[in-house]
Amino acid sequence: MNAIVSIRNLTRVFDVSKPWLNRVIERLPKSLLTAVSDVSFDIEEKTVYALVGESGSGKSTIGKMVVGLLKPSEGTVEIEDVNLFTEQDEDTIERVRSDLSMIFQDPYASLNPRWRVRDIIEEPVAAKGEKTAGLAEDLLEKVGLSAADAGKFPHEFSGGQRQRICVARALASEPKLIVCDEPTSALDVSVQAQVLNLMSDLKDDLGLTYLFISHDLTVIQHMADRIGVLYLGRLVEEAAPMQLFAEPQHPYTQMLLAAAPKMDGFGREVPPPTGEIPDPINPPSGCAYHPRCPLSIDRCKRERPELEQKDQARVACFRAGENSLDLQTMELEGQATS
Numbered sequence: 001m002n003a004i005v006s007i008r009n010l011t012r013v014f015d016v017s018k019p020w021l022n023r024v025i026e027r028l029p030k031s032l033l034t035a036v037s038d039v040s041f042d043i044e045e046k047t048v049y050a051l052v053g054e055s056g057s058g059k060s061t062i063g064k065m066v067v068g069l070l071k072p073s074e075g076t077v078e079i080e081d082v083n084l085f086t087e088q089d090e091d092t093i094e095r096v097r098s099d100l101s102m103i104f105q106d107p108y109a110s111l112n113p114r115w116r117v118r119d120i121i122e123e124p125v126a127a128k129g130e131k132t133a134g135l136a137e138d139l140l141e142k143v144g145l146s147a148a149d150a151g152k153f154p155h156e157f158s159g160g161q162r163q164r165i166c167v168a169r170a171l172a173s174e175p176k177l178i179v180c181d182e183p184t185s186a187l188d189v190s191v192q193a194q195v196l197n198l199m200s201d202l203k204d205d206l207g208l209t210y211l212f213i214s215h216d217l218t219v220i221q222h223m224a225d226r227i228g229v230l231y232l233g234r235l236v237e238e239a240a241p242m243q244l245f246a247e248p249q250h251p252y253t254q255m256l257l258a259a260a261p262k263m264d265g266f267g268r269e270v271p272p273p274t275g276e277i278p279d280p281i282n283p284p285s286g287c288a289y290h291p292r293c294p295l296s297i298d299r300c301k302r303e304r305p306e307l308e309q310k311d312q313a314r315v316a317c318f319r320a321g322e323n324s325l326d327l328q329t330m331e332l333e334g335q336a337t338s
Contacts, residue, residue: 004177004209005043005066009075012036012061012233016281033281035061037233038075040307043177043226048203048210050220052256053230056277059213060105061233063179066211067100079177098128101175105182107162111154117165118150124173139168143198160191167199171206179211184219196222217260221245229253232280232288239313249315251293254323287317295319 017023017030036058043049051059064070065077068084076083082096101124104110111120121139122132137147143164154162163183170178180199184192196219202208212223220227220241227244229237229252237250248254276292278284284291290300297318305316315321 002045003042004045004080005049005211006078006081007042007062007066007075008040008078010036010039010062010065010072010077011074012058012065012070013073031281034283035233035280036065036072039230039233039235040075041228041235041238043209043211045176045209046203046207047225048212048223050212050214050224050227051230052214052217052220052227054215054256054277056232056280057230058233059215059230060181062230063102063181063211063213066177067102067179068097098173099176100179101170101173101177102179102181103163103166103170103183106186107159107166108154108186110166111162113154115153116150117152117154120154120165121150121169121172124169128173135172136168139171140165142171142202143168144194158191159187160194163187163191163195164198167195167202171202175208177209177211179213181213182215185214185216192219199223217256229256232277232283234288234316235307235314236289236316237313238307238315243311243313247321249310249313249320250289250317251295251319251322252289255292295322 012035014033014035015030016033018026018028022028023030039058039062041049051062053059061070065072066079071085077085079096079100082092084093084096087093087096117140118136121136125132125135136150140149141147145161145164145168149157154165157165163186166183183199184195187195199210200223203210210223212220214220224241227239227241228235229244229250231252237244237248237253239249244253245257248257278288278291284301286302287293287296287300287305290296293300299318303318305318307314307316308320310320
C-alpha cells in the first residue's frame with residue numbers, strides 16, 4: 001500500500017517561559033517544553049494507525065501537526081507527498097487540506113451551541129462555496145441519526161449522539177484522512193462501542209484512513225492496523241496489534257499492557273507501575289524511560305536508543321524483548337521473603 005502520511009523526525013517545542021520582565025527580575029532562563037521528539041512513522045492508505053501512551057506523551061500534539069493546526073519545530077509531515085508548511089502552490093494546499101478532517105475529544109466543547117446541527121455539519125463545505133442542499137440530512141442518516149435532527153441544537157442530544165454529529169461533520173468534506181483525537185474517552189462504555197463500530201463501518205464503506213489517538217488499549221486493539229507507543233514525546237515501539245499484545249518488546253509497553261484491566265484478571269497480582277513521567281521541560285538523558293525501567297543499565301542513562309527493526313516491529317530499547325515484569329515480580333518476592 002501507499003503511505004498517505006509520511007512523518008519524519010517530527011519535533012515540537014513549546015516556549016513555556018515566564019514573561020520577559022519576570023525572567024529579567026528573577027534571573028531565570030527560558031523554559032522550553034519538548035512535547036514531541038524525533039518521531040517518524042508512515043500511515044498507509046485505508047488503514048488505522050493508532051498512537052497510544054500516557055497523558056502528556058505527545059499524542060494530540062502529533063495529531064494537530066498532521067492536520068496543520070500546529071507547525072513542527074523540526075522535521076516534516078507530508079500528506080499525499082505534500083508538505084503543507086512548505087508548499088507554495090495555493091491550489092495544492094487547498095486540495096490536500098480538503099482531504100483532511102478531525103474528530104475532537106470532547107463532543108460537548110467541539111460543537112457550537114448557537115448553531116443548528118445543519119449549519120455545523122455543512123460548514124466545512126459551505127466555507128469553500130460549494131452547494132450543501134440535503135448534505136446534513138444525508139450524513140445524519142449515515143451516522144445513525146434522523147434527518148429531522150438537522151434543525152435541532154447540540155444541547156438537545158446526548159454525548160453519544162453529539163459525537164455522531166462530530167463524525168458527520170468530519171465526513172462532510174469527503175476526506176481521505178481523519179485524525180481521531182480520543183473520540184470516545186468522554187463517553188460511557190456502551191456508547192463507546194456504538195461509536196467505534198460506526199467509525200469502523202464508515203472506514204470500510206468509504207475507504208477512509210484514520211490516525212487514531214487514544215490511551216485506551218482495549219479501543220486500540222479493536223480499531224488499529226498498526227500501533228505506535230509514545231513515551232514523553234518519543235516513539236518507543238511500533239507493531240501490529242496481534243504482535244504488540246502478544247509479545248511486547250519495550251518495557252514501557254509491557255507495563256501499559258500489564259496495567260490494563262482484563263476480563264479474566266480477578267485476583268491477579270501484577271506489580272504496580274513505578275515512578276512518574278519525568279518533567280518534559282527537563283527530560284532525563286539517554287532513554288527517557290530509564291528512571292522507571294527495572295531493566296535499566298548504565299548505557300540507558302548515557303545513550304538514546306534508536307528505533308530498530310525487530311521482526312515486524314520497531315523498538316527503541318537496548319534490552320528489547322526481555323521481560324521487565326518478570327524481573328519486577330522477582331524483586332517483590334525477594335522483598336517479601338526478606
